[in-house]
Amino acid sequence: MTKVIAMAGKGGTGKTTTTALLTKYLLAKKETPFLLVDADANANLNELLNLDVHLTLGQIRKELKGELPPNTTRDQFMEFKIHQALIEETGYDLLVMGQPDGPGCYCAANQYLAMTMDKLAANYKYIIVDNEAGMEHLSRMNLRSIDYLFVTSDPSARGILTAKRISEITEPLGLQIKEQYLFVNRAPQPVPPALQEKIDEAVTETGMKLGGIIPSSDTLIDMELSGDSYVTLDDSANVVQTVNTIFDKIFS
Numbered sequence: 001m002t003k004v005i006a007m008a009g010k011g012g013t014g015k016t017t018t019t020a021l022l023t024k025y026l027l028a029k030k031e032t033p034f035l036l037v038d039a040d041a042n043a044n045l046n047e048l049l050n051l052d053v054h055l056t057l058g059q060i061r062k063e064l065k066g067e068l069p070p071n072t073t074r075d076q077f078m079e080f081k082i083h084q085a086l087i088e089e090t091g092y093d094l095l096v097m098g099q100p101d102g103p104g105c106y107c108a109a110n111q112y113l114a115m116t117m118d119k120l121a122a123n124y125k126y127i128i129v130d131n132e133a134g135m136e137h138l139s140r141m142n143l144r145s146i147d148y149l150f151v152t153s154d155p156s157a158r159g160i161l162t163a164k165r166i167s168e169i170t171e172p173l174g175l176q177i178k179e180q181y182l183f184v185n186r187a188p189q190p191v192p193p194a195l196q197e198k199i200d201e202a203v204t205e206t207g208m209k210l211g212g213i214i215p216s217s218d219t220l221i222d223m224e225l226s227g228d229s230y231v232t233l234d235d236s237a238n239v240v241q242t243v244n245t246i247f248d249k250i251f252s
């Protein structure tokens with residue numbers, strides 16, 4: 001069965017970074033093939049993996065409104081186009097959602113998308129969705145059942161409070177989430193006791209467990225600036241070892 005991992009968290013807290021580090025982890029563990037979905041309108045996961053995007057689902061949705069090739073149904077067209085949009089790498093594929101529906105949304109496109117995703121999903125061990133702050137895309141893709149929700153937070157009291165709120169809104173959204181983990185990112189080492197208290201509180205008062213605390217890392221900053229793929233990060237880097245230990249614990 002395909003497992004769905006979804007990222008959530010305020011902008012800038014580390015969802016895309018965590019997704020790129022998870023990509024490196026799953027490749028190393030040979031937990032392949034997996035599908036990465038960049039569900040941020042301002043897509044940038046591809047940059048951390050040093051991949052070019054040529055076609056997004058937003059663009060396909062637009063094409064679906066126009067004339068289709070003869071003897072092609074809309075769901076055939078959608079399926080064909082989604083395969084075209086897949087960026088295929090060794091061990092994983094990347095699909096970029098792009099811009100969401102604007103006014104005059106062609107909502108049937110979302111149904112075709114959901115249908116195609118259902119079929120596509122069966123090919124993968126994991127589907128990992130890098131969301132923007134909201135999680136609307138998950139329902140668009142019909143990913144209502146999520147095995148792991150990773151909620152990222154910056155290392156501040158208000159950040160942790162926001163993570164708590166995000167965890168709490170998943171229920172009204174109708175998402176079924178098996179396990180939720182809080183990731184506190186860019187944390188100073190050692191973690192200040194006041195921050196630790198907020199983390200403990202968030203974990204006690206929500207369905208989240210503590211996934212882990214990720215240190216602030218110059219290695220990541222340098223890597224982002226260099227434009228190289230995070231998959232090539234040095235295994236001995238402190239941040240890589242830390243997240244690997246965190247993922248080992250979660251997926252064991």
Ligand SMILES: Nc1ncnc2c1ncn2[C@@H]1O[C@H](COP(=O)(O)OP(=O)(O)O)[C@@H](O)[C@H]1O
Nearest residue numbers: 011012013014015016017186215216217220224
């Ligand atoms: N642990 C970290 N150490 C240093 N910089 C980080 C760390 N995590 C994220 N960043 C940087 O912070 C910025 C926002 O991270 P990003 O993963 O893009 O957040 P999000 O996807 O949640 O918006 C990026 O420039 C990223 O390189």
Ligand SMILES: [Mg+2]
Nearest residue numbers: 015016017040
């Ligand atoms: Mg992001």
